[in-house]
Amino acid sequence: MLLTDWQQLHADHFAGQRALVTGGAGFIGSHLTEALIDLGAEVVLLDDLSGGDVANFEGFRQRAGDRLRFVEGSILDETLLKELTASGGGVRWVFHQAALGSVPRSVDQPARYHAANATGTLNVLEAARAADVERVVFAASSSAYGDSEVLPKVETMPVLPRSPYAANKVYAEGLCRAWACSYGLDTACLRYFNIFGPRQNANSAYAAVIAAFAKALIAGERPVIFGDGEQSRDFTFVDNAVHANLLAARSDRPIEGAVMNVACGERVTVNQLAQTMAALFGRPDLTPEHRDERAGDVRHSLADLGAIRRTLGYEPLVAFERGLEPTCGWYQRVLSSSVSS
Numbered sequence: 381m382l383l384t385d386w387q388q389l390h391a392d393h394f395a396g397q398r399a400l401v402t403g404g405a406g407f408i409g410s411h412l413t414e415a416l417i418d419l420g421a422e423v424v425l426l427d428d429l430s431g432g433d434v435a436n437f438e439g440f441r442q443r444a445g446d447r448l449r450f451v452e453g454s455i456l457d458e459t460l461l462k463e464l465t466a467s468g469g470g471v472r473w474v475f476h477q478a479a480l481g482s483v484p485r486s487v488d489q490p491a492r493y494h495a496a497n498a499t500g501t502l503n504v505l506e507a508a509r510a511a512d513v514e515r516v517v518f519a520a521s522s523s524a525y526g527d528s529e530v531l532p533k534v535e536t537m538p539v540l541p542r543s544p545y546a547a548n549k550v551y552a553e554g555l556c557r558a559w560a561c562s563y564g565l566d567t568a569c570l571r572y573f574n575i576f577g578p579r580q581n582a583n584s585a586y587a588a589v590i591a592a593f594a595k596a597l598i599a600g601e602r603p604v605i606f607g608d609g610e611q612s613r614d615f616t617f618v619d620n621a622v623h624a625n626l627l628a629a630r631s632d633r634p635i636e637g638a639v640m641n642v643a644c645g646e647r648v649t650v651n652q653l654a655q656t657m658a659a660l661f662g663r664p665d666l667t668p669e670h671r672d673e674r675a676g677d678v679r680h681s682l683a684d685l686g687a688i689r690r691t692l693g694y695e696p697l698v699a700f701e702r703g704l705e706p707t708c709g710w711y712q713r714v715l716s717s718s719v720s721s
């Protein structure tokens with residue numbers, strides 16, 4: 381997309397190959413789909429639009445032509461999943477990005493989250509197994525580390541899920557590993573750390589912090605920080621997550637359900653984030669408003685990248701500040717009209 385030349389990085393590895401992207405109308409899934417299209421792949425995009433939006437792929441739909449097929453449907457529909465995974469003689473890879481993503485909502489609706497995120501993953505793996513897919517790449521989550529204070533987070537640390545959402549993601553990692561061991565379906569689990577970039581939903585009540593700050597700054601309001609703002613995150617521009625997915629698919633060695641962190645390996649405090657964003661929006665006067673810390677918020681999060689470097693040869697492509705600029709530019713374009721109307 382904006383900052384990364386996929387062709388230079390992945391040459392013709394995906395040209396003429398078929399992939400299924402679940403959750404492809406969402407934030408990360410749409411960027412991954414766009415990169416695959418630009419690399420010459422054929423993509424079947426399955427999304428129930430519960431959190432995604434067709435606008436996320438409208439911008440490249442024409443360029444994709446008949447190499448992009450959008451199917452509105454759910455990963456809970458086993459028949460549909462099997463049909464799509466086997467379509468056109470079978471897809472080579474499944475990139476499983478579909479999920480319900482709000483931690484607080486998962487606390488209110490645990491059964492619904494379990495169905496989509498856990499049973500949905502089971503369905504994806506079963507469809508992939510039936511269609512003899514080469515590899516399933518799963519969107520796992522750094523929430524698996526819970527509130528452990530040990531930094532950086534290494535994949536060998538115990539999992540400590542603190543919410544139904546985190547528990548779903550850990551359970552789904554287990555399924556991915558079990559399907560590799562029991563059925564020989566190769567799988568890779570990518571634990572994303574705070575992914576951000578254009579197309580991340582800012583209108584949800586549960587918008588991630590960057591989206592929420594952008595919304596406030598554009599509306600001329602002070603961004604709200606819960607706590608003292610010295611909590612830190614490994615904010616990761618979306619191209620890094622796309623790159624990790626592409627590397628995982630391309631691996632010529634079995635991955636066997638291995639879990640790997642996907643991040644930048646940089647620690648940025650929420651105060652630094654607010655200050656940088658206020659400057660980028662030309663509103664340094666909008667200093668953050670601090671409110672009470674939220675129960676359950678993790679204090680620091682920072683990834684160790686050793687496993688993904690060794691297994692996939694991954695290096696972060698786009699550093700935090702470099703990714704923040706086009707992200708703020710995108711929010712400015714899409715949110716300004718809704719704020720002024």
Ligand SMILES: NC(=O)c1ccc[n+]([C@@H]2O[C@H](COP(=O)([O-])OP(=O)(O)OC[C@H]3O[C@@H](n4cnc5c(N)ncnc54)[C@H](O)[C@@H]3O)[C@@H](O)[C@H]2O)c1
Pocket residue numbers: 402403404405406407408409426427428429430431432433453454455456476477478479480481496500519520521522571572573574575576581
């Ligand atoms: N954004 C992050 O920082 C982050 C961090 C860790 C993990 N993840 C994971 O990465 C994946 C992508 O996240 P995102 O930020 O792009 O979120 P997103 O909400 O933009 O994308 C998820 C997509 O899945 C779709 N979906 C939900 N339930 C579905 C179902 N039953 N059937 C078909 N489609 C369904 C939604 O409509 C949406 O388009 C998710 O699995 C999420 O849990 C994201």
